[in-house]
Structures are given as structure tokens and as C-alpha cells.
Amino acid sequence: MNTKDDATHFAPELHIPNETFNIDFYTKFGATEHFCLRNDDGSIHVAELEINGAIFHVHETMRDALEPISAKGVTSVIGLFVPDVDDLMHKAIRAGATEINPATDHDYGYRQGMFKDPFGHYWQIQKKI
Template identity: 60%
Template sequence: MHAPAHISFAPVLYIKNGVTDISFYTKALGAVEVMRFSNDDGSLHVAELSINGAIFHVHEETGKSNLFNPSKHNGVTALIGLFVPDVDAVMEKAEKNGAEVIAPAQDYDYGYRQGEIKDPFGHCWVIQKKI
């Protein structure tokens, strides 16, 4: 069996039903919307986005009991790490576009500059770079 030429993760971020605007990801994180499938009422069913080649999906909740948006359980089950060249600039842009700063950016002894935000849909991101 041959290994694929490129392996990557593509997380799926679940959101509440009825959302039409996910522009936070393009405005704040520089994502490009690759494709979108909308419901008849114009709300989002699923969108594929890419940040500098890293793909992730935003998907409305479905009837599956094990896939839910963060507000269902007042928190998240995964923290998304995003490596960027300028942590402070991305955090500032994210906050201006509706993110909540959970932890301000700072340098850590293990060699990373990191800060944490919560996006408008409740997903938490660690904005980081190696220093």
C-alpha cells in the first residue's frame, strides 16, 4: 500500500441551524470560501474554507446526536490551532470581527507565541507561531 502524497486534517466545525453569514472566517482569519451548499432558505448547510491551503468545513447541525455546535454543551471538545506569521495582528483582526479574546497573546517558555480566541460561533482557536 502506497502512502498518499499529502496528508492533512480537515476539521468540521458545527454551527447552529439558520446561519447565513460565516464571513468571520474570511474577514478575521483570511480564509477563502472554496465552496458552499445552502439550504432553500439561504442558510448554510456546509461550506469548505481554506486558510493558506489548510482546509476546514463549517456545517450546520443535523439530526445526529453526536455532532453539535459548542453552545449545545456550553463549550468545545476541540481547540483549533492556527499557525500564523503575526499572532498579534490576527488576534486584533479577529476581535474586531466579533471574536472574544480568551487569552491575550504572549510568549511561552516552550518556544511559542500564543493567544486564544472564541469565534462568533463558539469555536476556540489558538493563534500561534514558533518564536
């Protein structure tokens, strides 16, 4: 049997602009910060966060990778399954996200809502209904 630490799982890495000093948005909508490594100037190099067991990282832009602001568009959509779509959508909006699609029940058996975080990443918050 796999434990949480050795089970296969995704951990998306969301790129943020270089010289970003504040990622409080994520903790304001419910993420827990595990660690945050900073550069000599205090800007964020990489941080590990978790939402109800779903781990993700924010990382300063590196190599040929683009973050949504410099790419001038969506670079990926983070699909996050949660017990209460409406609650997390409301928390994200209050924390500074922009609603893209309100939480809606769909014929294919999902309740989904989408928001854009302050760094331009799209999040699809969802649950099976």
C-alpha cells in the same frame, strides 16, 4: 513527492447551529471561502474555507454532533500555526471574536493567543519562536 491536493492534512469540521445564514466572520478575519452549499431556505449546509493553506469546513449540526452553543461549552480547540500571531488575533477580534488569552511568548517556545469565534469555537493562534 506529495502535492497540496494529495498530501495528508487535517481539515477540521466546525459545527454551526442549524439555520445559520451568515458566516462572514471567517472571511472578515482572513479566510477565503472555496464554496458554500446552502439549504432550500438559504441557510448554510456546509462551507469550505482556507486560511493560508489550512482548509477547514463549517457545517450545520447533524446527527448526534453538538456545536458549542447547544453543548454549552467548548467542543474542541482549533490550533492554527501562522507567521504572525498578533496580526491574525487582531483581525479576529475586529471581525467579532472574543479574546480568551492575549498573544504571549511561552517558555516552551511558542507564541500563542486564543479567541472564541461567534459560534463558540476556540482558536489557538500560534507560531514557534
